[in-house]
Amino acid sequence: MTALIDDEIIARIQSGETEIFGKIIDRYQRRLAGFIKKIIGNHDEVDDLVENSLVAAYVNIQNFDTKKKFSSWILRIAHNITVDFIKKKKPQFLPEDWDEADKNNKLFEEMEIEREEKIKINKALEKLELKYREVLVLKYFEDKSYEEISDILHTNTSNVGVMIKRAKEKLKKFYE
Numbered sequence: 001m002t003a004l005i006d007d008e009i010i011a012r013i014q015s016g017e018t019e020i021f022g023k024i025i026d027r028y029q030r031r032l033a034g035f036i037k038k039i040i041g042n043h044d045e046v047d048d049l050v051e052n053s054l055v056a057a058y059v060n061i062q063n064f065d066t067k068k069k070f071s072s073w074i075l076r077i078a079h080n081i082t083v084d085f086i087k088k089k090k091p092q093f094l095p096e097d098w099d100e101a102d103k104n105n106k107l108f109e110e111m112e113i114e115r116e117e118k119i120k121i122n123k124a125l126e127k128l129e130l131k132y133r134e135v136l137v138l139k140y141f142e143d144k145s146y147e148e149i150s151d152i153l154h155t156n157t158s159n160v161g162v163m164i165k166r167a168k169e170k171l172k173k174f175y176e
Helices: 006-014 018-040 043-063 070-089 106-111 115-127 130-141 146-153 157-175
Strands: none
Touching: 006 018, 006 043, 006 070, 018 043, 018 070, 018 130, 043 070, 070 130, 070 146, 115 157, 130 146, 130 157, 146 157
């Protein structure tokens, strides 16, 4: 059997073949965990937030607009669930392991970061407001376009550009 693309899987689920949702779980579980981990840095809660995100996606799959990109939709769900968690729990944030980041990450290339310097980045990221931390994670770790980030964060693309610019400036300031 050839690999199904997201659109095909979603169409089959929406037409009643709900047992195929396992393919969505297989495809997105690790990705959602990485996204949430980079936002909250709390490993104890990541699995629960991923599970809640996948359940919410399953429950709301019939409402998914197939004209949009599924990966952005499911990241939006994870974003909402994570933000709700943050508002309720107010955990301490310190992303611990940025080594999983793409080796070609432009943000790290620009700043010529060695392993020791990543620790400084973590401390700087801890100081960023959630909206700035999240926009950097979506852009540089999830490799999302401005359009996809605007869908996930429910804002316009020009605002995404402004947020990324400000986030990088604040990160650099905290880093120095």
